Amino acid sequence: MAEAGKFKELDVLLNKWKDTEAKTKKAFLRLKEFLERLPEVILSFKSRPGVSHSLRGTHKNQKDKSLFVMVDIIDDNPENRWLSVCFYGDMIKDPDERGDFVPGGLLGEDACCFDIETWDEELLLYVEKRISEAHEAASRG
Structure with missing residues (x-):
């Protein structure tokens, strides 16, 4: 859980x-709050103005990977920011094929990323399910 x-x-x-x-912004805050409610999650934040701002979720039991989800605020146009939510490809399933496969896209490993360019309740629910799935996988070490 994030400390105040x-x-x-x-x-x-x-x-x-x-x-x-x-x-x-509303979508980012929703995903941030979702992550904060998950048990045994450590959140970290890395800011690269003009590129991205990354909220990273790690499970306390994780050993092989440094995170289970990265919620990026893409900052190439600060007047029109959008989100890219990425997972290691082997930690989630994408049954509806809504994500993009990105070879080497998450800290050098293959990733599945979901771009959120506008508020989309259905997509947010889908991404939250993927976060839960990755959290569960990460809890096993």
Whole structure:
């Protein structure tokens, strides 16, 4: 679980980020809160202004991989940010084939990424299921 005040860079970003009609800030906050509610999750944040801001979820039991999900705020156009939620390809299934396979796309390993460019309740629910699936896989070490 995230500690209050732990992510000053994230707090600054969120305070400056003015959401658009696409509601990607709202979508990010929903996924962040979803991750914060999962048991035994350690969250970290890496900011690369002009490129991306990454919220990373790791399970306390994980040994082989450094995270189970990366929620990226793509920052190449700060007026029109969007999200890319990535998982290691071997930690989730994508039964509806809504994600993009990205060879070497997550810290050098094959990934499955879901782009969220506008608020989409159905896609958010689908991604939350993938987060739960990856969390479960990560809990096994």
